[in-house]
Amino acid sequence: MSRPNRTDRPYDIVLFGATGFAGTLTAEYLAAHAPEGLRWAIAARSEEKLRRLRERLPGGERVGVLRAEVSDPASLRELAEHARVVATTVGPYLTYGEELVAACADSGTDYIDLSGEPEFVDLMYVRHDARARETGARLVHACGFDSVPHDLGVRFTVEQLPEGVPLTVDGFVTADAMFSGGTLASALGQFARGPRMLAAARDRARHEPRLVGRRALAPAGAPRYCGEIGAWALPLPTIDPQIVRRSAGALDRYGPDFRYRHYAAVRHLPVAVAGVAAVGGVLAAAQVPPARRWLSERLRPGDGPSPEKRAKSWFSVRFVGEGGGRRVFTEVSGGDPGYDETAKMFAESALCLALDPLPATSGQVTTATAMGTALTERLRRAGIVFRVAATR
Numbered sequence: 001m002s003r004p005n006r007t008d009r010p011y012d013i014v015l016f017g018a019t020g021f022a023g024t025l026t027a028e029y030l031a032a033h034a035p036e037g038l039r040w041a042i043a044a045r046s047e048e049k050l051r052r053l054r055e056r057l058p059g060g061e062r063v064g065v066l067r068a069e070v071s072d073p074a075s076l077r078e079l080a081e082h083a084r085v086v087a088t089t090v091g092p093y094l095t096y097g098e099e100l101v102a103a104c105a106d107s108g109t110d111y112i113d114l115s116g117e118p119e120f121v122d123l124m125y126v127r128h129d130a131r132a133r134e135t136g137a138r139l140v141h142a143c144g145f146d147s148v149p150h151d152l153g154v155r156f157t158v159e160q161l162p163e164g165v166p167l168t169v170d171g172f173v174t175a176d177a178m179f180s181g182g183t184l185a186s187a188l189g190q191f192a193r194g195p196r197m198l199a200a201a202r203d204r205a206r207h208e209p210r211l212v213g214r215r216a217l218a219p220a221g222a223p224r225y226c227g228e229i230g231a232w233a234l235p236l237p238t239i240d241p242q243i244v245r246r247s248a249g250a251l252d253r254y255g256p257d258f259r260y261r262h263y264a265a266v267r268h269l270p271v272a273v274a275g276v277a278a279v280g281g282v283l284a285a286a287q288v289p290p291a292r293r294w295l296s297e298r299l300r301p302g303d304g305p306s307p308e309k310r311a312k313s314w315f316s317v318r319f320v321g322e323g324g325g326r327r328v329f330t331e332v333s334g335g336d337p338g339y340d341e342t343a344k345m346f347a348e349s350a351l352c353l354a355l356d357p358l359p360a361t362s363g364q365v366t367t368a369t370a371m372g373t374a375l376t377e378r379l380r381r382a383g384i385v386f387r388v389a390a391t392r
Contacts, residue, residue: 251369331386
């Protein structure tokens with residue numbers, strides 16, 4: 001459908017949750033990199049904190065301030081009606097996110113978040129995708145380290161391979177960084193809700209149109225030693241392969257039969273075994289409320305490492321793609337994934353939706369589907385590396 005003209009709205013972008021740790025980093029990035037003339041605002045429940053943040057931002061006098069609260073649907077609807085794009089860092093999204101998704105879907109407002117919560121994403125599809133398609137809103141989840149490097153990295157890899165043939169891509173993640181408090185809270189919440197997460201996925205499958213004449217799969221895979229990267233490959237239980245699979249289902253360029261597998265890459269076997277044991281321990285602890293609370297208190301949402309610690313952090317995602325007799329090795333890499341690069345990806349996603357000429361999409365869509373090459377080029381200019389390492 002044609003997109004509605006919303007240039008009469010007061011703001012191009014509204015950042016909700018701007019006074020939290022990730023929100024503040026995103027606000028600082030926007031203040032430093034937004035083009036001249038961008039109309040944007042910061043929003044949260046405390047007007048006092050918002051004004052203090054605005055005072056610290058370069059050019060803050062041009063930044064609007066909006067008070068909104070997750071427990072006040074009317075304030076969220078007003079926020080959505082004031083913006084062309086709403087970017088929210090307020091999680092866990094399963095607890096705090098739906099009212100804003102609903103407001104954006106109803107208002108024809110583009111929406112992005114940092115959610116890595118599969119249950120939330122599936123529920124939002126079932127409840128709000130149809131309405132967003134009616135109004136022209138684009139609902140784009142997982143616009144941080146979950147899942148931008150993986151989603152765009154797979155698309156970048158696919159573009160190096162022949163068209164119209166079956167394709168396979170494996171992704172291998174390595175990083176030296178600290179998890180964010182919000183990521184930990186979301187992960188613990190999802191681990192504790194296994195049956196409900198599966199129920200939401202099945203409900204979504206009943207509502208989604210089935211692919212005709214094509215396949216797009218993202219099986220979990222099995223732990224193995226991968227000689228191509230010289231490391232042990234451990235399946236990662238994240239939302240990333242689901243996002244990639246949906247991009248592959250939406251875009252014919254991924255070929256008639258596509259498969260993606262997602263791994264953590266660990267060089268030494270004892271470390272790999274310890275990692276599997278640690279994940280199992282967290283899964284078990286998440287089922288027990290006192291243990292879950294204890295874990296969540298180790299790193300609270302809104303907490304984060306110092307700039308010095310973040311400056312030493314990094315990530316790399318290596319991809320091995322095959323199809324049509326060709327094999328390609330690619331990489332997406334950057335700095336601190338949990339905070340600095342997530343804020344960069346998030347802010348650039350908002351700018352991309354607000355400012356760039358993009359494919360005509362609506363409803364719940366992925367970064368690769370909605371923004372694709374335009375966002376990849378933005379991130380390259382911002383310092384995130386997309387490169388072809390080798391071809392055979």
